[in-house]
Amino acid sequence: MTALPSIQLLSPQLANQIAAGEVVERPASVVKELLENALDAGARRIEVDLEHGGTRMIRVRDDGSGIPQAELALAVSRHATSKIRSLEDLEGVSSLGFRGEALASICSVSRATLTSAVAGADSGWKLLVNGHAEDVELTPAPHPVGTTVEVRDLFFNTPARRKFLRTERTELDRIEDVIRRLALAHPEVAFELRHNGRSLRSLPQALDLAAVEQRVAGVCGAAFMESAVRIEVASDRLGLTGWVASPTFSRSQADLQLFFVNGRVIRDRLVAHAVRQAFQDVLYHGRHPAFVLFLELPPEQVDVNVHPTKHEVRFRDQRAIHGFLFGSLKQALAEIRPQDRLAQMRDGPALTAPVAGGSPGPSHQPGLALRLASRQAPSGAAAVRDHLARYGELGREPVGVSPSPAEFDSGQRQPGLPEAEEGAPPPLGYALAQLHGVYILAQNADGLVVVDMHAAHERITYERMKTARDAQGIRSQRLLVPLSLAVSEREAGRAEAEHEALAALGLVLERLGPESLVVREVPAALADGDIEGLVRDVLADLVEFGSSRRVRDEEDALLSTMACHGSVRANRQLTLAEMNALLRSMEATERSGQCNHGRPTWAVQSLAELDRLFLRGR
Numbered sequence: 001m002t003a004l005p006s007i008q009l010l011s012p013q014l015a016n017q018i019a020a021g022e023v024v025e026r027p028a029s030v031v032k033e034l035l036e037n038a039l040d041a042g043a044r045r046i047e048v049d050l051e052h053g054g055t056r057m058i059r060v061r062d063d064g065s066g067i068p069q070a071e072l073a074l075a076v077s078r079h080a081t082s083k084i085r086s087l088e089d090l091e092g093v094s095s096l097g098f099r100g101e102a103l104a105s106i107c108s109v110s111r112a113t114l115t116s117a118v119a120g121a122d123s124g125w126k127l128l129v130n131g132h133a134e135d136v137e138l139t140p141a142p143h144p145v146g147t148t149v150e151v152r153d154l155f156f157n158t159p160a161r162r163k164f165l166r167t168e169r170t171e172l173d174r175i176e177d178v179i180r181r182l183a184l185a186h187p188e189v190a191f192e193l194r195h196n197g198r199s200l201r202s203l204p205q206a207l208d209l210a211a212v213e214q215r216v217a218g219v220c221g222a223a224f225m226e227s228a229v230r231i232e233v234a235s236d237r238l239g240l241t242g243w244v245a246s247p248t249f250s251r252s253q254a255d256l257q258l259f260f261v262n263g264r265v266i267r268d269r270l271v272a273h274a275v276r277q278a279f280q281d282v283l284y285h286g287r288h289p290a291f292v293l294f295l296e297l298p299p300e301q302v303d304v305n306v307h308p309t310k311h312e313v314r315f316r317d318q319r320a321i322h323g324f325l326f327g328s329l330k331q332a333l334a335e336i337r338p339q340d341r342l343a344q345m346r347d348g349p350a351l352t353a354p355v356a357g358g359s360p361g362p363s364h365q366p367g368l369a370l371r372l373a374s375r376q377a378p379s380g381a382a383a384v385r386d387h388l389a390r391y392g393e394l395g396r397e398p399v400g401v402s403p404s405p406a407e408f409d410s411g412q413r414q415p416g417l418p419e420a421e422e423g424a425p426p427p428l429g430y431a432l433a434q435l436h437g438v439y440i441l442a443q444n445a446d447g448l449v450v451v452d453m454h455a456a457h458e459r460i461t462y463e464r465m466k467t468a469r470d471a472q473g474i475r476s477q478r479l480l481v482p483l484s485l486a487v488s489e490r491e492a493g494r495a496e497a498e499h500e501a502l503a504a505l506g507l508v509l510e511r512l513g514p515e516s517l518v519v520r521e522v523p524a525a526l527a528d529g530d531i532e533g534l535v536r537d538v539l540a541d542l543v544e545f546g547s548s549r550r551v552r553d554e555e556d557a558l559l560s561t562m563a564c565h566g567s568v569r570a571n572r573q574l575t576l577a578e579m580n581a582l583l584r585s586m587e588a589t590e591r592s593g594q595c596n597h598g599r600p601t602w603a604v605q606s607l608a609e610l611d612r613l614f615l616r617g618r
Contacts, residue, residue, distance in 0.1 A: 026165060027055055028175045034106075045063050048194070062146045073138060078101060113150045185265060216292055225243070227246045240325065262299060262302065274326040428442055456582060476503075492517055586602070
């Protein structure tokens with residue numbers, strides 16, 4: 001057996017290169033660390049210059065507080081930082097950088113130059129680092145207040161690392177992504193990006209909400225902002241702000257999900273799980289939501305020191321954070337009504353663009369058209385209210401039974417439109433006709449509204465059934481033959497600790513031993529399902545996230561199926577009054593923009609779009 005070599009201390013240069021393997025993965029890693037240092041220094045303008053995707057040169061210049069001459073050499077030493085002094089500081093870190101490894105690691109795998117000046121100094125100073133912190137040159141140099149860090153020939157002394165770099169375009173894309181994320185987190189800072197002498201991105205300071213939204217649109221795209229809903233929620237010591245795109249703006253992949261904790265962009269399984277649950281019954285299968293969200297909480301409530309790159313965090317109270325995120329997002333999605341979406345669309349470029357060709361467009365008078373239709377086929381508001389009441393009965397009819405038109409409309413057919421009230425018509429307007437027994441065509445102030453009547457009624461029925469369920473609570477059913485389960489000791493302990501919370505969900509579990517449970521009661525609505533699978537999933541959620549919505553989600557899935565079968569079917573002929581009753585119900589129902597499966601329930605074709613379609617005004 002070969003004897004192991006004797007234990008020796010690593011040289012400072014090798015230790016820094018090993019640390020660089022964790023911190024400096026590619027040029028984008030260098031840019032991220034230098035930008036975070038600039039932001040911590042209070043910079044209000046940051047300029048980034050690159051050559052060959054950052055592999056040949058990276059220069060980051062800021063107007064922050066600068067580094068004094070006496071501290072420049074120390075700044076490139078390992079574990080040297082101005083941001084923490086004690087364990088208490090580490091437990092409440094509010095700065096982006098704090099580990100004292102970034103500059104040392106960068107300098108150990110490149111040829112770096114630091115030039116900096118502080119307010120009140122006679123001149124700036126330049127520090128040239130030749131591959132490690134022990135080989136430095138310090139000379140006077142003119143420089144405004146702030147710091148410039150120039151990194152050349154990345155990985156020149158570790159050629160094996162260079163082999164893992166991608167093409168110039170790929171490395172540049174990664175750097176742009178880093179800048180975009182930090183620009184979103186710090187709108188008060190101006191960013192400038194140049195590559196090979198050509199300006200790629202220039203973001204001025206955004207000091208009000210309108211400017212911030214312009215920056216978000218510039219980073220995430222105008223289509224995202226046109227679809228996004230503003231979030232502003234505060235609870236105790238937690239705050240959530242940002243933008244969430246409506247479910248109809250879903251993505252095929254999770255490439256537009258930006259989450260920040262105290263200004264730091266992070267990836268976290270708990271956050272992803274909370275967001276996924278909030279979108280569960282409004283998102284089409286296999287699609288991903290889009291959002292830009294900022295969570296603010298006391299620094300001591302989150303541990304940012306769990307990974308060298310600081311991309312991951314650990315929350316002190318995971319259950320509280322999960323519940324806060326889930327509840328805030330779910331409520332925000334529930335409050336999106338057709339009138340909100342229409343107002344947003346009306347203010348967007350698609351609805352405010354001039355008619356093509358530059359000539360004045362035709363004078364549209366939607367209110368006049370409604371009055372004419374009303375005179376042709378009068379119908380009172382009382383009839384609409386009566387049909388609205390009848391429409392609500394559909395959600396309580398037996399599953400699979402499609403009521404006849406005569407039953408649905410009480411034998412009193414009302415063919416006309418209701419009188420238009422003073423002011424603008426309702427958001428979804430008034431029904432005009434039914435198309436192929438599937439779609440309702442309506443006219444509102446913006447143009448033509450098309451509604452999928454089955455999808456819309458399915459959502460209305462589903463929400464009413466959930467409301468009724470929530471009012472009554474979850475009823476449990478005792479098992480004639482209790483179900484014994486072998487689980488891990490951790491799961492058994494969690495089930496015992498959460499006994500009351502589980503009982504509120506209709507699950508009564510009893511611990512029989514260190515690694516065994518017995519299921520005595522289950523939710524009545526799910527008694528015929530996979531009880532063992534449900535219990536195991538609930539316990540897994542409790543262990544991982546501190547809470548679980550498995551029971552509620554399973555019940556929701558059952559109610560969704562019932563609502564689907566109990567809703568009006570295709571080719572069902574509705575009177576105009578019945579169609580209008582459906583439109584009014586949609587305007588009052590949460591999440592009515594999507595059916596239970598995430599499909600859109602309505603769409604609008606504006607007058608401006610119709611004009612362009614028929615070349616009017618040219």
